Amino acid sequence: MTIAMPMSKGLPVLMRRGEIFFGRTVINSLAFEFTSALLAKQINPLPIWIVAVPYNIKKIQQRAFVRLDVALPVQIAKMEDGQVIDEPVINAVTKDISGGGIQIATTNEWQIGSKLLVTVDYQDIGAITLKSEVVRVQQPQPDRVLFWVGIKFLEISERDRGNIIKFIFKKQLEQRRKGLE
Template sequence: MPNRSGLAEKYRSRIEDITDNMVIAMPMSKGVPIMLQRGEVFFGRLVEDCVAYEFTTSLIAKQLQPLPAWIITLPYDVKKIQQRAFVRIDTALPVQIAEIIDGKVVEDKIINAVTKDISGGGVQIAINRHWHIGTNLLITVNYPEIGPVTLRSQVIRVQQPQPDREVFWVGIKFLEINEKDRGNIIKFIFKRQLEQRRKGLE
């Protein structure tokens, strides 16, 4: 965020809570709270497992109790620096998959699978089926607190971690997703990361 000279400055904080918005510890400089106007946009950086993610947000309000904090909007324009475009987290969620052939969904051959990891831009699943890169799919991911989200998608990566086992890790990219669904997924990911971080401190 800019200082009085208009130059960008960096301040440390931490995520305290995630609900409809995000609560972060009030940034300080030499023990003095950073002054920011309501509605002002700023950039954040989150480091998770030695990987950095950048995002955009804005200040909604400030609070002093129970701890000095800022209430900010949920992050958007989340980017993994110089790598993936979205934050990714390992988690197992049920998925239903149907192939799309010649533009038509093959509804009589639904396949059940489980995610290996998820992001706002796609999922990776573990499955005993091999698809070619470029295969179009209609997938339904059942997200806790969000519900099922059905999206047209495409296979972009296939790995076989153990050559002697017919189990594949399939990377799937969302082709069509509205910003509301993407925002809900990213919110779920940030909330799950916060829960995992808190468990690690117990």
């Protein structure tokens, strides 16, 4: 396998032939870590490393926001062409929340890419309504009609995001204090 020669502070990373290294790569927005060994270096026409086939490949999470496991009430309306569809509003509960989205537990199985108008009732902050999109759907138990739906916020003001993040940190602090008692 050939990779661009790694650089650090504008200088090539120095390694000897046969030396083992750990690397990271992003493929289709998914991040992976791996182990490999340097087989050879080449400077011309481009500085590259020839490396052994990677092993110990692991998918890694690269979340931009801290997640908090918490059950909060959620109301969801489906959207098409930027407008709410006249269907009944679905009531659900969050599994976890972050500054970038939520995961809910629901009996509704939305398709990935579905656009939703999501209202989460955050204790102490109040309700926040945001245009969102389904990014992940899991069915944890095949014999039950229950889905875990990952939803990312599409449009969120920095004020709303900041309030959500403050809420998360406050709840984490409360949980830590309870753990110390």
